[in-house]
Amino acid sequence: MDTLLATVHALAWAVYVGGSITMEWVLRYAQRTMPPSQVGVVCKNAGTRYRWFALVSLLVIGASGAAMFLRIDDAELAARAGSPELSLGDSYGRTMLLLTVGWLALAATVAAMAFWLHPAQRKRSRPDMTSEAIAAERLRIGRAIKQMDRALKFELVVSVICIGIAASLRTGGLI
């Protein structure tokens, strides 16, 4: 059961972090040579799919992480190198808390992208729009794209840092 939970947890992290690295490193590179209209179509399609993968991965990370947390055996933990303890007085406990905060930051970012930033990029055009209204709409979409870009970079950096924090748990914690 422990092995299965750890595998599911690791796979969910891998899908999430590997996915965000691929979106940034592979998709962004391919977009550079594509016509702007097709960039929009590909971004919409890939973005919609990716946000569901990211949300499901984060949910699985949270659920399997909570299950693993509940199954921590104090005696088994104390037997590890450095005798870590699950309390804020010990590096292991503080690192675990930091990892939880990281997960919360990622969940909030992905939720904001899925339910606010991504829908905000949709063009709202009506036949009766004045040229000022069209310009304002373009400006709004431009701002939404920039915010999405920042959110994606923040997500990538935090997720890569989280992998490092999690890796430090094997040796008793980081902070």
Add this chain to the structure above:
Amino acid sequence: MPSDPDIWLHIIYGYLHDLAIATYLGGAVAMEFVLGPAQGSIPPAQAQVMGQKTSDRFLWLVWGSLGVIIVTAVLRLEHLGRLDWTWPFFNSGLSLDQSYGRTILAMFLLWCVLVVNGSLVTFVFRPRLAGKFTPGTSAAQVTASQTAKMQAATWIQRLTRVDLGVAVVIALMGASLKWGGLI
């Protein structure tokens, strides 16, 4: 913060190893289930260009990850005292009469499968997809070339799916090592 440089080294090896595995596995999932279907939403000619660009870039990630995975795996085993640089290289924890040793061997063999599949994709099937027609090409040659390209694309898709399955099994085995191994 750990003050022992040895612990830092162990954290850095573990971090790079985990990050490389995440890049390989998550990248394969994103290519198969996110970028692949997104390619279908644009005209075929543009989709082919996009496919070529994304595959070229992704292959760098694949080879980089496979390289980092094996190097950090060896360094971690050496750091744990299960491997050393003098004969017979493997220490007691890595003998085949223990589950830990058998699981490590199985993971290494599966890593070799990923390398073989990666080589087939990079050096055999990808070049077949990149071929261009010259003005004097006959209709029969065009048909033969298109058939070969479609077969190559099918093989790449099959191998990518096999790699994804193999990587999941490796992750399962890796997770089991904390409890002494799987097989």
